[in-house]
Amino acid sequence: MEQTRFTPDLDLDGLSSDEAFGILGNEIRLDIIRVLWRAGAAYEYDDGSDAVETVSYSELQSEIDIDDNGKFNYHLSKLAPHFVRRTDDGYRLSSAGKQIARTVIAVSGAESLDFSRELDESCPLCGAAVAVTYEDQWLRVRCTECYGLFGDQAPVGTLFLTNYPAAGLTTRDSEQALAAGLYRCALDITYLMYGICCECAGQISSSVTACDVHEVENGLPCDSCGTPFPVWADMKCDTCGFAKRLPVEMFATGLVLATELTGNPELDIDSPALDEAIELLQNSVETSVSTKPLRVSLAIEVETTEFTLTLDDEMNIVEFDREPRTDTVVS
Structure with missing residues (x-):
């Protein structure tokens, strides 16, 4: 074979x-x-x-x-x-x-877990009800009405999707599980961004694709690429096949969140919440794309810090800086 x-x-x-x-x-x-x-x-x-x-x-x-x-x-x-x-x-x-x-x-124990329920929060995109499900070792949060964050790259309505071992759910409620899931995703992304597989320590191969005619209206995905995001990256381990395909903004914000969580001892694993992470993605990230060669530049504002990040067409970090924000006042 x-x-x-x-x-x-x-x-x-x-x-x-x-x-x-x-x-x-x-x-x-x-x-x-x-x-x-x-x-x-x-x-x-x-x-x-x-x-x-x-x-x-x-x-x-x-x-x-x-x-x-x-x-x-x-x-x-x-x-x-x-x-x-x-x-x-x-x-x-x-x-x-x-x-x-x-x-x-x-x-072990996945078949005995009943983790499907509506959450006591609304969709940060449209305000509709939000539900969480667990199936085939995947934890998924979805909006019950809108397209979600990923367009046709994920099941309709998906706001968050991550592989989650069943044992990790036996002692956590839905809010704790989501917080841990976000934290694990951020750390997985950080490994990938530095070329290391979190599963086997193998090397990572990456590629970037950009929609040349990207246009989003009324919260609907772009007709050309089928997603709300113009630039996507594929990162895959050459050894074991562990892989993620996400908008470049999600890779960048995952790296920033992990940097913040591991660099600030006052933060705990329960931060950020899902709606905070989506709000960060929607309102605190500016993305620009240049060609010949392809470069994706992102500016990300987190509380009192602004991160600037530049990536090439293989997701190599060309630039990564952090500076105090000048528009915030620390009491």
Whole structure:
């Protein structure tokens, strides 16, 4: 079968992606990872510590409930050394094994979540009712009446859309989930803008497309490009395929929000709210496009600070400055 972006031609530490899928495509091997994870058989911390628990061969075999020594040893050996490590004291998960376990835990429980409801707020675009839904690990906020922010690039009415692990919703209400979702999006975008994949640390390839005849009237998307925004960017990891396609303004404001949130200890994870983020996008961002070569320049005002950002046709940051706003008074 021809390779796709989901199975790149890689050979990391002697293990290709196809081989990794093959190793993990077995119930017994996944059960071994599950037992080691539940037993805490891994390095306790992900950096700076040698503290580690292990499970003995006999205890692990008993938990897996396989009497055939040859069969059990065969499957255990397939997991080593990439997902399971053998030590003098027993067996533990490798870093990759921990990542597999964490992924399973993060996506578990989605079918039992009922997160669909109308929110106690109105659409910042038209004032109509706003609803939130959760489906296929995606958290979506939509207006019940207008086109939303994305035109034909997303389901009608979409105001916010993000991949969201099910485990992250079990202890949060809708407002807390949206705040965390915005924060995660801003950090994802920041990684992408600096050429790093937040999923696998791979390199990012990017491109920019601009609508030459962009025209928006009465809040409707442009007839030519089908969206309210004239410039869009595609950013995709060359290794694992993690990708986002968004208006350039959203990439820029995401970077600015992350810069503000991580640079100001007085801000907490509950800021900004969705309506504040949309208001920032609509009223506090000025965008200009020049050609030969293509440059997208943005000026973004946030509270007492003005950010200026210039991007090229591959979303490289040509300029990024921040200055105190001269039109605000600090009491």
